[in-house]
Amino acid sequence: MSFIIDPPLLLLCGLAIYLLGKRLNWSRHAKMVVGLAVVLVFVVFSVLLYADIIDCTFPFFSQLNGSTFMFHSDITHIYKPMVPKILVLFLFLLYPIWILAGYSIPLLREKKKRVSKEVFSYSDVKSKSRNKSNTMCYVKKDSHTYESGVSSSLQEEDEAAASANSSIYSVKRGRDTRKCVQDAVESLGGIGRFVKKNDKVLVKVNICGGVPEKMATFTSIDVADALADLIISAGGKPIFADADMIWVKFWPAARDSGYVDWAKKKGVDLVNLSETEIVHFDFGPKSALGIEKVSRELIEADVIISVPTMKTHLLTGVTLAMKNMYGTFPDIDKAKFHKKGIEETILEVNTAFTPNLVIIDGSVGGEAIGPLSATPVNFQTIIASSNVVTADSIACQLMGYSLPYPHPGKKDGNWDRPDPEVKDFYEWGVELILMFPGWDTLFNMGADFLLYDTARLPVLRYLVPTFLQLLHDFFSANLRGIKSTTGDVTRRVVNVCLIGLVALGCAIGYYQSGYFWKSSLLFELGYILAIAVAALASARMKTIHIVMLLVISSLVSYVVEHTNMNAGLLQEAGSTDVSLFTISGWIVMMVVILQLSDFLAAWLKRLQIFQEMKSWRLLPFLAVLAAFLLFASWEGYLGIWNAKVGSIYAIIACLGLFYSWKHPIEWNASLVVVSVAVGGYMELLGSLAGFWTYHFHQILPVFFALSWAVNSMAVHGLAYILHIDLGDREARHLLPEIQEKAGRKAVPSQKRSDPHSGG
Structure with a gap:
């Protein structure tokens, strides 16, 4: 096992798992278990070699120790x-x-x-001839057809038909699901309105997008x-499909969810669109997709029926009838569509x-x-409708994304659902990740494992929803209320770029000081996380506040660290004075x-x-200052x-005393506690890691940990003197325009009503 030999061996193992799995009819989980077992063997054995715990005994290499091999x-x-x-x-x-x-x-x-080389277009889709009630999609289709050379008179006829056949919908409720489906379709004019005798009806159900x-x-x-x-009663031939x-x-998903047994008993076709003949479809020159692979079944179906589950989605807010059709793409690489x-x-x-x-x-x-x-x-x-947009709109209203549809029910409009701002942030993050070459597969694998496999495993199936909810709440608290005007977006980009420059300074200083070769993995991972948090925080701040924090932090860090090093209180490895890494690191920590x-x-x-302690605002700082001096004395510094x-x-x-006096006790206590913990x-x-040592060679003098609280207060105090209050959350953050206007209006009205204002 070695870093050179292992990759081709693992590639061959993956190939063997594919061939054996196909030959022995292994389930997906069986292949995963075998694959993980192989990886585990390789990793454990290689780690033991790398750590020189075992020697290399392979033929032709027996003279080498583990890490050399x-x-x-x-x-x-290249040596360890x-x-x-x-x-x-x-x-x-x-x-x-x-x-x-x-x-x-x-x-x-x-x-x-x-995959066939044939290319189809809108005019080849058979189900289009039946679809004259969906105005939104039909108009787009018409414009595409018009560009292809179809006469404008035909376009006008189609638009008139779309207008005449206004979309209708039906919402039925009750415990008898079958009856609700039958009644809902009957309210639209009956199944005969949609399905004719001998029609090939493609029913897109949600199977692969669910957990059995x-x-x-x-x-x-x-x-x-x-x-x-x-469908059968109308003389049609139903094909239930997913990809x-x-x-x-x-x-495996269809079997575990009961669809395979049901289809056999019912005598209907159950089709995996990824296993059908694949053709190319021209979505148009102005389309985001261009020419993309689709199943021939979609082209040749006389009728298409979308039957999704009514549920939320962390990336799109909801996943309903329109999102359900996204699942018809036969390509397993769904990440490219996020690009x-x-x-x-x-x-x-x-x-x-x-x-x-x-x-x-x-x-x-499915909520939450x-x-x-x-x-x-x-x-x-x-919910049933002849118009996909209408159906999704009604469902969204019932879930609470707008005024609820007027059907009585305590859950109407009260579903737990993803915050739209968090959803947009997740999607932005996905698109950012997919900008890097080769990350498509990593995204597909990671997303499906995190969302699908963990939702099925015995313990994780209960823990992961809680984790996702906590993650959602964290981002929701950070993103809620951020303005998105052009100026705000520009400021946000500038702020993140400033943190990026600081991070670059950290990296350069880290290398210059020789820390890269000492390589403390735990320290590096912690620092990467800190930079990520700092970038997120900067995106919420006004530029003047982030600039002031950066400037004052660098000034205070240099003065404090330079003074401490000259007095011999501590010494940085590889540097006789304050390094670039120390100054940049201070800035990140302060953010x-x-x-x-x-x-x-x-x-x-x-x-x-x-x-009941509002007047005790000085208590947190006085307490930490007293502890700081006591430990400085007890530890000899x-x-x-x-x-x-x-x-x-x-x-x-x-x-610190001045700043504490001007701020509430909750903020002072928070700043003190977080500073000591993080610093x-x-x-x-x-x-x-050996990056620095203290005068008396302790691993961590408590005095230095407590100094972070004192230093943080000083940074905030200096900014406050310069009329930048870092402790005023509302002044520091990019708040909604409505809230700002309300705040501006509230001030003069309060002054007019105040008898002590002297006005």
Whole structure:
């Protein structure tokens, strides 16, 4: 096992798993278990070699020790001390990617064999001839047809027909799901309005987008069964279909959810669109998709019916009839559609293959953080419409995205659902990740594992929804109320770029000081997380506040660290004076401390711990200042202070007292606690890594951990003197324009009504 030999071996193992799995009919989970077992063997054995715990005993290499063999130092002249541990971690993290690549290569080659070179267009879609009630999608189709040379008179006739046949919808409720489906379709004019004798009816159900163990995530078989009876009664031939995802395969999902057994008993076709003949479809020159692969079944179907589950989605807010059609793409690589824009992709596929009928299954809906970790809602609702937009609109209203549709029910408009701002942030993050070459597969694999596999595993199926909810709430608290005018977006970009420059300074200083070769993995991961939090915090701040925080932090850091080093209180490895890394690191820490203090202060206010202690605002700083001086004395540092150290900390103490006096106790307590926790943690990691040492050679003097609270107060105090109040959350953040206007109006009215204003 070595970093050179392992990748090709893992590729071959992935190929073997694919071939054996196909030959022995292994399930998806069986392949995953075998693959993970192989990766685990490789990783464990290679780690033991890398750590020189075991020696290399392979033929031709028995004269090498473990780490020399791992790097093939006899050939590459690369030795263990020369390679940073974070790079070694990265190489080990690639191991599952290698085996996945070995599995994916033959899989993709096999799928390519089913792809035809034929190219179809809108005029070839048979179901279009039946679809004259969906105005939104039909108009788009008309414009595309017109560009292709169809006469304008035909276009006018189609638009007139669309106008005459205004969309209708039906909402039925009750415990009998089958009856609700039948009544809803009957209210639209009966199944005969949509299905004629000998029609080939493609019914797009949600199978691969759900978790078999959770009813709220996939289309109910009761709904499918009732619809099958209706189609058969009209003389049509129903085909129930869905398509593979990169990890969620159609047949295992259909079997586990009961669709395979149901289809056999019912005598209807159940089709995996990824296994049908694949053709190319021209979505138009102005389309986000261009020419894309689709199943021939979509082209040749006389009628298309979309039957989604009514549930939420963390990336799109909801996943209903329009999103359900996105699942018809046979390509397992769904990540590429996020690159092109998920909303644009959904629009294009519905424009090309507009459902003739929509039945939204709300018998058991899925709320909270869907689609796969959604919480079941016994909603007992079926929505039917001849217009996909109308159907989705009604469902969205019932879920609470606008004024509820007037049907009485305590859950109407009261679903737990993703915050739209968080949804947009997630989608932005996905698009950003997919900008990097080769990350498509990582995204597909990671997303499906996080959302699908963890939703099925015994313990994780309960933990992951909670984790996703906490993550959602975290981002919601950070993103809520951020303005999105052009100026605000520009400021946000500028702020993040400033943090990016600071991060670059950290990286350069880290290398210059020689820390890169000491390579403390725990420290590096902690610092990367800190930079990410700082970037998120900066995106919420006004530029003047972030600039002031950066400038004052760098000034205070240089003065404090320079004074401490000259007095011999501490010493940085590889530097006789304050390094670029130290100054940049201080800046990052101060932004992180500010952000986390916001959360803690808000929490303390809700708890009302200090409700009766408003006048005790100086208490947190006085307490930490007293502890700071006591530990400086007990640990011996007070005895080696010189006049400069004493003067600097005296000034810092005065700034802290002044700042504390001007701010509420909740904020002061939060700033003190977070500063000690965050600053002390990074001091500890840096000390353990040997980046710096203290005068008395302790791993972490408590005095230095407490100094972070004193220093943070000084930074905030200096900014306050310069009329920038970093502790005023509303003044610091980009707040909604309405709230700002309300605030501006409230001030003069308050003054006019105040008898002591002297006005």
